[in-house]
Amino acid sequence: MDGIHVEVTGQRLGAAAALAFCDAPGHGAADLFVGRVRDLNQGRSVRGVSYDVHTALTRKIFAEICAEAHEQWGGGLHLWLSHRHGYLAVGEASVIAAASSPHRDESFCACRYLVEQMKQRAPIWKQEHYVDGDSEWMQGHALCGHG
Amino acid sequence: MDGIHVEVTGQRLGAAAALAFCDAPGHGAADLFVGRVRDLNQGRSVRGVSYDVHTALTRKIFAEICAEAHEQWGGGLHLWLSHRHGYLAVGEASVIAAASSPHRDESFCACRYLVEQMKQRAPIWKQEHYVDGDSEWMQGHALCGHG
Amino acid sequence: MQREFSICPFGAFRRYGEGPMTVSVPAGATVAELRTAFAATLQDDAARKLLACSALATDDALLNESEPLPESAELVVLPPVSGG
Amino acid sequence: MQREFSICPFGAFRRYGEGPMTVSVPAGATVAELRTAFAATLQDDAARKLLACSALATDDALLNESEPLPESAELVVLPPVSGG
DSSP: OTTEEEEEESSOOOHHHHHHHSOOTTOOEEEEEEEEOOSEETTEEEEEEEEEEOHHHHHHHHHHHHHHHHHHHOTTOEEEEEEEOEEEETTOEEEEEEEEESSHHHHHHHHHHHHHHHHHHSOEEEEEEETTSOEEEOOOBOOSSOO | OTTEEEEEESSOOOHHHHHHHSOOTTOOEEEEEEEEOOSEETTEEEEEEEEEEOHHHHHHHHHHHHHHHHHHHOTTOEEEEEEEOEEEETTOEEEEEEEEESSHHHHHHHHHHHHHHHHHHSOEEEEEEETTSOEEEOOOBOOSSOO | OEEEEEEEEOGGGGGGOSSOEEEEEETTOBHHHHHHHHHHHOOOHHHHHHHHTOEEEOSSOBOOTTSBOOSOSEEEEEOOBOOO | OEEEEEEEEOGGGGGGOSSOEEEEEETTOBHHHHHHHHHHHOOOHHHHHHHHTOEEEOSSOBOOTTSBOOSOSEEEEEOOBOOO
């Protein structure tokens, strides 16, 4: 859809592309979120994270989330949502969400919405790999649809 | 202060530097805001904006705002607040605010706080230049301190 | 007549099978019936617990428990998600 | 004894003087008294209105109306702000 870019990729995510997309002569504001792999989670030293992604469904759900943001904050917003799959070392970006709009409130709200909804609804799974050699799949949010 | 970067500059603002600063092995989240010059304001076609800035006071107030964010959301946050002065064409970035933190809520809240407080408290003035040749100083927020 | 479904595991479900798992149900069964049949094939208590909080889906959409099974015989099992 | 202050305009106040404006008040005057004296030097009604909603400051800090004037004779007048 116009003004929406969603992506699942094995390549490094770049903020510059997201900010270039979330830009328009009538847009005075852009907000961008970067999620990165942390070195510590619940007291354990992390060396990296593997992201398992159902690519086709994730793309579809990302597009749905962005369409909802358009409905809520205006169809003129530019929206970007990209997630990486595969193994990421500490510090690498796993997700980038961005939004631009004429005024700032819509950008902040829409960007946050993309992030929160992505975490709840996208079929993506995080497996942490610890410095001690162990690995663990993270607990998560149950997907609706089997109720 | 540690983890705080404030800046007033006549040079182009870059998001990459802000995102590089707002990064740490323990930080899983970063939020970045870009304010840009819009082509239209209150129905008038804008060709550019001149920013008049009291540099010394603005730097001081930016540092105060960041210190307040540290107090509210944790001293470990990395915070960036930069504003440009001089003439900017439509589409150029006038302000960049960014924050990084272990978890995302703090990044979103702190970044928004920097932007809102900057708009209320920093001695910066916007003069819009219109396509028809006219110019206008924008209405704004009265500074406290003479009450 | 029985229909055979191939169910591909994702996330934590990969612990219980790297490749697709096969489940057989009567033609005309519902998604809920497939889920029950799937649970019966799992050896592990933890796997059955994980299935109970997982969604079944095609590559297009999550499946509703009360609905008939889809035309496609290729399904996926999606445990609770943890993206970002 | 009179003290002379040089007040540098910013933002919309630049309409009423490109360079610093000079205002003279008795030594020991308060910021409020300086503000009154400043207003009296302005020709324009609009300028006086703008002054009424502007802050006076040094390069270090905003000034409080009830306080004595600062040591520095270099002041600034800061109309309502519109950054971002």
